[in-house]
Amino acid sequence: MAQFDVFKLKSGIFVVDLQTDLIGIEASRIVAPLRGQGAYTAFPGLTPKVEFADQTWIVRVQELASVTGKELGDPIGTLEHARDELKRALDILIDGF
Template sequence: MPLGRASFLEGEKLTRLTPTVTPDSEELLILFPQIASLPASVLKTPIGTLEHMRDEIVAALDFAIVGF
């Protein structure tokens, strides 16, 4: 999942489309609008799991694809 620092994305947060995660006490946004445009070569080492956020992730994907 592409992530962005919430502090760098002031004013860009869309609650349903970019849910917030907080690994290691740093607030990050999951950037679903950019999920298809991010080449795998720029992904770095995984930092953890978002399994506990499954419902929010599925809701964001549904919103991105269907619009509601």
């Protein structure tokens, strides 16, 4: 597992791993769901738009959750290309700016 990897949960929801790899915790990971663009409210900066699997999604950073590494399984892609936007969204969520 690596930061910004995308996983598909058994429920069918795509999530992105936002947790750093530097602390070496694999038993649980902090993730945020990818939601269909237009299906949920987008907030400038907080819900970055990303391209994944030939679709545009919004990452609902405000819906952070902890899931077990076992629940994640194997990654199916990455959002490394959106690293800066995802990190800015975390800053907005935690610090307000």
